Amino acid sequence: MSLSKEQVHHIARLARIAVSDDDVEQFAGQLSSLLDHFSTLSAVDTEGVEPTAHPLPLGNVMRADEPAPSLPLEEVLANAPEHEDGYLRVRAVLE
């Protein structure tokens, strides 16, 4: 398994992480090597085996739908890089 630089660029784009050319060079080697090690799984017979998403699945977890106070707006927004009139402020999504 060998990831090309183009593939690493594509994955970084999917993950929304800016990468430098040096990063891409390094990640291509490291990620390829890891995927090689992990490819041992392909030899395991898993015909008809259900996947496990959760070690102890709990179904339909509900609690009483009772109104309770939310966190104070000013405390929540205190961590926001930019906010205005009680809203988070973002750059235009469509330009």
Next chain:
Amino acid sequence: MTAELWRLTAHEAHEGLRDRQFTSVELTESVLARIKSVEPRVNAFITQTAELAIEQAKEADAKYEAGAATPLTGIPVGVKDLIVTKGVRTTAGSKILENFVPPYDSHVYEQLRRAGAVMVGKTNMDEFAMGSSTEHSAFGSTRNPWDLDLVPGGSSGGSAAAVAAGECLVALGSDTGGSIRQPASLCGVAGMDPTYGRVSRYGIVAFGSSLDQVGPIGRDVEDLATMLDCIGGHDERDSTSNPEPMPDLRHYLGREIEGLRVGVPKEYFMQGMEPGVTTRITETLALLEDLGAVVDRELSLPSTEHALAVYYLIAPSEASANLARYDGVKYGYSYQDGSSMWENMETTRGHGFGPEVKRRIMIGTYALSAGYYDAYYKKAQQVRTLIHQEFQEAFKRYDVLVTPTTPNVAFPVGAKLDDPYQMYLNDIHTLPAAVAGLPALSIPCGDSDGLPVGVQLIGDFFQEGKVLQAAHALERGMPWANRLPQL
């Protein structure tokens, strides 16, 4: 007397507080002085909270006066820096959360405060708990108190080192693939990863949500039981918190283990293991037999070898989704000087995350992407089922499984930093129980050339009591128990 109070375990300190031999303020001052003296060398904390600790210690002393104290009242604790604490910066070891001050408390911190525990600081960790050496922290690496040139393990290396160095009496860590047990082993202290769902994840910075679990690190087994009694139990704010009733775990301590059925899986004794580790584990098994346990060394769990690949596909996949929230919009570091929203977001994440976090997000993104999902993510989940089934079969015949916690003792700072796979191999013995969601702990069982060796005990779901019972019996027979490093 007060000069050396930091040497006490939590249960010893509780007795002293209860009998009015000293106050929590005196105990806390002793610990704060110890921090001042050793912290420049150990770097176990990202944020110290000395003033807050003294305030909380005064409240604790009032509780003792009022007869309202419980075993953790007035006890100085360290809290891993991915456990959110209202008004106290919580970074998860990341530059992206360098200035994040949570507006609410996590469930586990609420429980500690309700019990009257005293927080002395937020402990260092690998960024977002991704690492096995605490070198992947944006706030500098933590050093092993037994030898400052060595790593303490990780990702809860700050918590383990702080307990070993006497910078707190007990600490909270979190375990996703071994992040409590492995550093506990390398630092010569005790640490437990409870059954998945035993402890609420409300207010824990998420890494791998089907694996993450908070647990205690302490100097002995009794302190583990006391801490888990405090933080465990159902919490409706975490939908994966299990409603299974929580027994009084301290009740299991001091019981005999005559007839305890112990399985020793052969797959955990591999080529390349440090001879000193093998020797100590062999002695530990002999001690279990002396105590009346029935030890079967012929158990085989053949899927063990696949746990590493399973874990390092599933945890990064979950992480790639969980860490999507760090977008520079809602909280955390934000790059603002780009020409578009996307450029800002990508640069925020490019600058804000360290290399190991980027690697894991990218592996996870790849494993979940179109065309590769079945070959990697789904395949890993299927093999996860096989690992789970093998454990369930084993627990029909055994009460606990015993293995080395790690194949080697602590290694030098920098030795494995450039080779992610070599770093991942540190977790090889702690990953299977994590993948299966089983309770497991590590306690010190001796040394190899002066460095601590840990033994791991794994139990069936919700059998923390049985695991603690066996570990407590072992601990009392071990010369290593409760030794402190020279610092």
